[in-house]
Amino acid sequence: MRVERDHRFPVSVHDGFAYITDQANWPQYWPGLVRIEPGSRWGEPGDVTRMVLRVLRGEVPMEMTLRRFEPDRLVQYTSTQPGLPDLQHERHFDDGGGELHYRATVEFTPRGLYDRFVVRRAIARALHATIANLDKALVR
Secondary structure (H helix, E strand, O other): OEEEEEEEEOOOHHHHHHHHHOHHHHHHHOOOEEEEOOOOOOOOOOOEEEEEEEEOOEEEEEEEEEEEEEOOOEEEEEEEOOOOOOEEEEEEEEEOOOOEEEEEEEEOOOOOHHHHHHHHHHHHHHHHHHHHHHHHHHOO
């Protein structure tokens, strides 16, 4: 199952990539982010970031492992959370006539009806909120 969202931002690909991939900026746009755990790294394949998110059931840990990191082009990572299927994420950064054309995708293998409907909707809401928050942060 795949959930995708894209948007254009009035910033260069380079500036958008730098902002979105800098962990110092994540609290400004990542929905429900409580904290990034000490020792988390994000910039080279194999790096792992551990963070805590606030969701309906309270605070939950999430671990993300970076698979590909191609500056100004692509970020791929996997994430795991208790009670959810493993998620495969891609973030694409393309030049759209001097603007950043950003595309976020999440793929997973549903384990049943709950994943097909509830998890898919939760991912779609999170991507929508992320894009809305980035729109506020990147349009100054």
